[in-house]
Amino acid sequence: MPEQLIIDCDVHVGPKNPEEIKKHLDQRWWDRFAMSSRDIYSHPTYVNRTDAVPPNGNPIGSDPEFLREQLVDEYGINHVILLQRPFTNQIPYVEYATALSSAYNDWITETWLGQYNHDGVFKGSITISTQDPLGAAKEIDRWGGCPQFVQVLSDSGARAPYGQSQYYPIYEACVRHDLPFAMHAGADGIGISILPSTGYPTHYIEWSTCHSLSYQTHLVSLLVEGVFERFPTLKVVLVEGGVSWLPTLLWRLDQQYERFRSEVPWLRRKPSEYIRDHVRITSQPLESPVNSRHLLKMLEMADAERILMFSSDYPHWDFDSPKHAFPKLPDTMRKRIFYENARELYKL
Amino acid sequence: MPEQLIIDCDVHVGPKNPEEIKKHLDQRWWDRFAMSSRDIYSHPTYVNRTDAVPPNGNPIGSDPEFLREQLVDEYGINHVILLQRPFTNQIPYVEYATALSSAYNDWITETWLGQYNHDGVFKGSITISTQDPLGAAKEIDRWGGCPQFVQVLSDSGARAPYGQSQYYPIYEACVRHDLPFAMHAGADGIGISILPSTGYPTHYIEWSTCHSLSYQTHLVSLLVEGVFERFPTLKVVLVEGGVSWLPTLLWRLDQQYERFRSEVPWLRRKPSEYIRDHVRITSQPLESPVNSRHLLKMLEMADAERILMFSSDYPHWDFDSPKHAFPKLPDTMRKRIFYENARELYKL
Numbered sequence: 001m002p003e004q005l006i007i008d009c010d011v012h013v014g015p016k017n018p019e020e021i022k023k024h025l026d027q028r029w030w031d032r033f034a035m036s037s038r039d040i041y042s043h044p045t046y047v048n049r050t051d052a053v054p055p056n057g058n059p060i061g062s063d064p065e066f067l068r069e070q071l072v073d074e075y076g077i078n079h080v081i082l083l084q085r086p087f088t089n090q091i092p093y094v095e096y097a098t099a100l101s102s103a104y105n106d107w108i109t110e111t112w113l114g115q116y117n118h119d120g121v122f123k124g125s126i127t128i129s130t131q132d133p134l135g136a137a138k139e140i141d142r143w144g145g146c147p148q149f150v151q152v153l154s155d156s157g158a159r160a161p162y163g164q165s166q167y168y169p170i171y172e173a174c175v176r177h178d179l180p181f182a183m184h185a186g187a188d189g190i191g192i193s194i195l196p197s198t199g200y201p202t203h204y205i206e207w208s209t210c211h212s213l214s215y216q217t218h219l220v221s222l223l224v225e226g227v228f229e230r231f232p233t234l235k236v237v238l239v240e241g242g243v244s245w246l247p248t249l250l251w252r253l254d255q256q257y258e259r260f261r262s263e264v265p266w267l268r269r270k271p272s273e274y275i276r277d278h279v280r281i282t283s284q285p286l287e288s289p290v291n292s293r294h295l296l297k298m299l300e301m302a303d304a305e306r307i308l309m310f311s312s313d314y315p316h317w318d319f320d321s322p323k324h325a326f327p328k329l330p331d332t333m334r335k336r337i338f339y340e341n342a343r344e345l346y347k348l
Numbered sequence: 349m350p351e352q353l354i355i356d357c358d359v360h361v362g363p364k365n366p367e368e369i370k371k372h373l374d375q376r377w378w379d380r381f382a383m384s385s386r387d388i389y390s391h392p393t394y395v396n397r398t399d400a401v402p403p404n405g406n407p408i409g410s411d412p413e414f415l416r417e418q419l420v421d422e423y424g425i426n427h428v429i430l431l432q433r434p435f436t437n438q439i440p441y442v443e444y445a446t447a448l449s450s451a452y453n454d455w456i457t458e459t460w461l462g463q464y465n466h467d468g469v470f471k472g473s474i475t476i477s478t479q480d481p482l483g484a485a486k487e488i489d490r491w492g493g494c495p496q497f498v499q500v501l502s503d504s505g506a507r508a509p510y511g512q513s514q515y516y517p518i519y520e521a522c523v524r525h526d527l528p529f530a531m532h533a534g535a536d537g538i539g540i541s542i543l544p545s546t547g548y549p550t551h552y553i554e555w556s557t558c559h560s561l562s563y564q565t566h567l568v569s570l571l572v573e574g575v576f577e578r579f580p581t582l583k584v585v586l587v588e589g590g591v592s593w594l595p596t597l598l599w600r601l602d603q604q605y606e607r608f609r610s611e612v613p614w615l616r617r618k619p620s621e622y623i624r625d626h627v628r629i630t631s632q633p634l635e636s637p638v639n640s641r642h643l644l645k646m647l648e649m650a651d652a653e654r655i656l657m658f659s660s661d662y663p664h665w666d667f668d669s670p671k672h673a674f675p676k677l678p679d680t681m682r683k684r685i686f687y688e689n690a691r692e693l694y695k696l
Contacts, residue, residue, distance in 0.1 A: 028610060044611050161547045161554070199509045199545050199565030205608035206509070206572050209601045213561045217547030224554050242600055247642065248592040251635040253557045259666065260553035262376060263392050287599040294595065294649050301642050318607065 040190055041207040043317075052315035061315050064116035071314045072121055075322045078339070079348050081123050081150065081311075083184055083239065084108050088129040089155045090191025098135035101127045105143055113148035123346060125153035125182060131192060133166055137173040144177030150346040151180045151237060156214040157187025158195050163221030171231045180280070180345060182237035183218060185211040215241035216249050219279070223253065226266035228274045235345060237280045243308055244287045247301035250275065275307060280345055282311035283337065284320035292327035305333040309342040388538055389555040391665075400663035409663050412464035419662045420469055423670045426687070427696050429471050429498065429659075431532055431587065432456050436477040437503045438539025446483035449475045453491060461496035471694060473501035473530060479540060481514055485521040492525030498694040499528045499585060504562040505535025506543050511569030519579045528628070528693060530585035531566060533559040563589035564597050567627070571601065574614035576622045583693060585628045591656055592635045595649035598623065623655060628693055630659035631685065632668035640675035653681040657690040 015021050022033055031045045052070065054063035061067070072080060084104045091097040104127050113124045126143045128136035136154075143149050152174050160166065162183065174181045188198045188211065197217040198210035215238050222228070222236060250272040257264070257271050281302075289295050299308070312320050322338065329337065342348065363369050370381055379393045400418065402411035409415070420428060432452045439445040452475050461472045474491045476484035484502075491497050500522050508514065510531065522529045535541045536559065537548050545565040546558035563586050570576070570584060598620040605612070605619050629650075637643050647656070660668050670686065677685065690696065 028613075044608060161549050164550060195547055197545050197547050197561060197565075199543050199562075199569070201509050201565070201569055201572070202512060203572055203608070203611045205601075205604045205611050206568050208608075209568055209572075209597075209604045210565055212596075212600060213545060213564055214547075216561055217545075217549070217558060220554050220557055221547070221549055224549070224551055224557075242596070244596040244599065245593065247637070248560075248590070248596065248635060248646070249557075251592065251637045251643075252560060252590055252633075253553075255633065255636055256553045256557045260392060260551070260556075263551045263553050265376070285600075285603065287596060288603055289595070289599045289649075295599075297645055297649075298596070301637075301645075 041204050044204050045317075047317055049315050049317055049319055064112060064122075067314070068121070071312065075312075077322070078121070079123055079342070079346075080121055081125065081342070081346070082108065082112055083125050083153055083182075084127055085153075085155070085184060085186070086127060087155060087157075087187050087190075088127070089131060089157050090187045090193050091129070091131075092192050094129065094132035094135060097129035098132045098139060101129050101136075102139055102142075105139065109143070109146065109148070113146075117148070122148075123150045123348070124148050125151050126179070127153050128170065130154045130158055130162070130167060130170065133169040137169040140170070140173035140177060140179065144173070144179065149179070150348070151182045153182045153184060153239075155187040155193070156183045156185050156211065156218060156241065157190055157193030158218075159192060160195060161221030162218040163223070163225030163227050165225070168227075168230070171227060171234050175231050175233050178233065180235035180237050182239055183215070185214065185240040188214050211240070212242040212245050216245060219249070220253055220271075223271040223274055224264055224267070226264065228278045229266050229268060235278055235280065237282065237309075237345070239282045239311065240284060240313060241281075242285065242287060243281045243283065243302055243304065244295070244298040246275075246281070246307075247298065276303060280307055280309055280341060282309050283325065284311045284313040285318050286320055286325050295327060296329075299329075299333070305330075305336050306341065308337045309345070310338045389552050392552055393665075395665055397663050397665055397667055412460060412470075415662070416469070419660065423660075425670070426469070427471055427690070427694075428469055429473065429690070429694070430456065430460055431473050431501055431530075432475055433501075433503070433532060433534070434475060435503060435505075435535050435538075436475070437479060437505050438535045438541045439477070439479075440540045442477065442480035442483060445477035446480045446487060449477050449484075450487055450490075453487065457491070457494065457496070461494075465496070470496075471498045471696070472496050473499050474527070475501050476518065478502045478506055478510070478515060478518065481517040485517040488518070488521035488525060488527065492521070492527065497527070498696075499530045501530045501532060501587075503535040503541070504531045504533050504559065504566060504589065505538055505541030506566075507540060508543060509569030510566040511571070511573030511575050513573070516575075516578070519575060519582050523579050523581050526581065528583035528585050530587055531563070533562065533588040536562050559588070560590040560593050564593060567597070568601055568619075571619040571622055572612055572615070574612065576626045577614050577616060583626055583628065585630065585657075585693070587630045587659065588632060588661060589629075590633065590635055591629045591631065591650055591652065592643070592646040594623075594629070594655075595646065624651060628655055628657055628689060630657050631673065632659045632661040633666050634668055634673050643675060644677075647677075647681070653678075653684050654689065656685045657693070658686045 048060040052060045054066040086104050088097040088101050112122050126149050187193045197214040198207050253271045396408040400408045402414040434452045436445040436449050460470050474497050536546045545562040546555050601619045
């Protein structure tokens with residue numbers, strides 16, 4: 001007989017290897033199981049084109065000559081705007097977040113904007129962490145004189161809508177160096193990016209569909225808070241969040257403006273009237289309704305000829321080919337979307 | 349000399365009356381100052397039509413004969429769907445939230461659906477609190493046999509997107525009594541309604557503009573989670589969140605569905621294909637673009653002839669008149685929007 005009966009109420013066990021668990025999972029979960037669990041919304045299979053692995057076996061998107069071959073030469077592209085994305089907005093430790101952004105900016109300056117850029121085809125984005133506006137402003141100042149950088153970049157995932165005043169040091173720095181502020185879809189609801197306009201849904205399909213809603217939240221905030229009155233030369237670029245939602249949003253916002261302008265006495269124009277002077281939208285993932293005339297009508301309503309800029313999202317799985325993404329467009333519209341709008345914005 | 353030096357580090361003081369503070373505020377803040385501060389997004393002036401005060405001086409919206417005169421008779425309306433709104437989704441204490449919903453249902457049964465309803469013009473909504481799904485289901489069961497109630501009602505402000513499984517007891521009860529589930533714009537980001545698809549903005553103009561985004565979050569969730577496969581007879585009504593956003597959202601969601609259907613194997617149709625059988629949208633506040641042909645085009649793309657139902661939002665400030673809210677519509681579309689779609693849904 002033991003001297004004392006014992007119950008240990010806290011002992012941890014685990015599998016010898018992941019296979020012990022995997023064999024109990026339906027095959028459709030295996031891709032997800034193989035991933036890091038840190039991202040609460042992870043792509044269910046592969047975020048990159050599987051044909052984008054360079055012949056030397058290096059990681060996808062790391063080989064400039066292969067990228068030139070598969071994208072630049074294949075489609076006759078004149079300039080490629082590079083977006084390196086360390087997803088730093090979701091990191092609580094702001095010093096680290098900004099240090100990591102800095103490290104990416106150092107790296108891309110040396111490589112893709114430096115030794116890999118013999119033909120000048122690559123233009124860069126200064127990555128910042130928006131939860132650290134003062135650190136972000138310093139980072140913009142650090143690179144503002146470098147002509148290879150054509151914009152400032154962060155994610156749509158944020159702590160608050162981007163029109164709010166805590167972000168103004170970022171816009172001051174953008175204006176100081178005459179650089180657009182670009183936001184790329186992503187990081188919404190992850191880490192400290194607690195502005196979940198995507199709504200903390202269950203699946204990646206929902207989260208990714210609703211990225212367009214984050215953009216609408218940010219755009220309404222930028223317009224309504226009077227950011228474009230305060231910073232009359234600031235341009236904002238919305239990357240990878242769709243475009244067809246724009247007309248409806250502006251109808252709705254203009255209607256509310258007629259009714260609530262007493263709340264926002266600093267606005268001197270209807271919200272929609274700031275768009276052409278201040279906002280540009282990239283095209284991928286372009287909406288593709290069954291009836292392509294509906295898309296053309298929507299592009300007309302969205303003033304796409306002036307505000308839309310082509311993007312492919314290479315090397316990601318949902319790449320939009322310059323050859324196939326758009327239905328037949330009127331000539332002037334096509335030229336502006338594929339070239340002129342970006343050339344003007346980025347002074348290329 | 350005092351025996352002991354003392355610092356009291358917590359003493360509260362306040363003004364003798366609100367005027368002492370008000371005189372230090374610019375006049376444009378006075379309306380807001382006069383309000384309760386409990387609502388974090390409050391209408392900056394008056395939420396009701398000022399001409400809607402009944403001649404007997406009773407509160408706006410409390411006098412059935414005056415409502416008949418100002419709305420029903422004025423515009424020749426056949427049925428009025430009443431939405432009493434105690435905003436209970438934002439209350440943490442679920443027993444109280446459901447008790448308050450119950451009290452409103454008791455009250456409206458006795459009054460507007462009872463003694464005030466001699467001509468049968470009024471139809472009611474069973475108010476529930478969605479954070480208490482089991483209590484809500486009981487409340488639906490309590491009234492499900494009463495033909496004066498034609499739908500179940502709650503706010504878009506919620507703890508999670510409405511497709512998620514915690515809400516299924518509510519939909520089971522709706523289906524049991526063949527009642528649509530209606531959500532009304534409101535309460536987003538307030539109290540425990542921590543699904544802020546509106547994005548915790550600064551102003552009411554932003555918050556109210558972005559109500560349409562909450563609806564998109566909820567609708568994507570309902571479609572993607574397979575609620576309409578699980579509850580094949582369930583209908584959902586989206587009240588007061590606009591309609592023109594629907595085509596774009598469905599283009600985007602169908603496109604993601606083509607790519608991510610492995611995540612949602614329970615869906616047997618494209619997400620957009622569930623709309624006509626399961627979703628109805630009310631019209632107020634109807635978007636009003638400068639070019640009314642754009643609205644007509646959008647209504648066509650949104651299949652408005654089948655899914656849109658007229659609403660005025662009486663007695664609120666942004667009332668849509670049956671005479672003026674719409675541009676000239678094709679006859680069949682007009683009849684369905686103003687009458688047939690609601691008659692079929694509510695079995696009137």
